[in-house]
Amino acid sequence: MTTRTRTAIAVSRPRGAALWLCALALAALLGGCSRQAPEQRLRDSLGQLQQAMESRDLEGLQAALAExxxxxxxxxxxxxxxxxxxxxxRYHDVGVNLGPAEIDIQGDRATVxxxxxxxxxxxxxxDAAQLYEVRTGWRDSDGQWRMTSAEWTPRL
Incomplete structure (x- = not known):
């Protein structure tokens, strides 16, 4: 009986270790997949900036801008x-509608x-509406895209 128990333990340890190794490998793979691509993170940052403007959130707006x-x-x-x-x-309600973005990423810098x-x-x-053509510069710092420059031209 003691032999069976020892055998069972000896067999279960490698299986348990193999299961843990498989679980760790799977977690590492899934963790790697969950990281967003730079372009998607940049699009998310642009969306957060849009949301900050529409919700009249000065802190959110400032957080999107580089120092x-x-x-x-x-x-x-x-x-x-x-x-x-x-x-x-001046305006109680602020609306921001963005057209399709052209994104050019060069390392940790981007133009949108x-x-x-x-x-x-x-x-x-x-009460007021204006259409603009906008060109912005961005920098990726510690996984967060922040706007470094902006220029806009009225189109209507």
């Missing part, structure tokens, strides 16, 4: 926040171009 952000006419990160705050105070329709108002119909 060294530069916009038109020397607009910096603080200036972008101030510009957004003015718009949020798209059209954007911005609306603002306080009722069912917007």
């Amino acid at each position: 060294d952000f530069v916009g038109p006419e020397g607009l910096d990160r603080k200036g972008a926040r101030a510009l957004a705050m003015i718009s949020f105070r 171009s798209f059209s954007a329709a911005l609306t603002g108002g306080a009722g069912v119909l917007p």
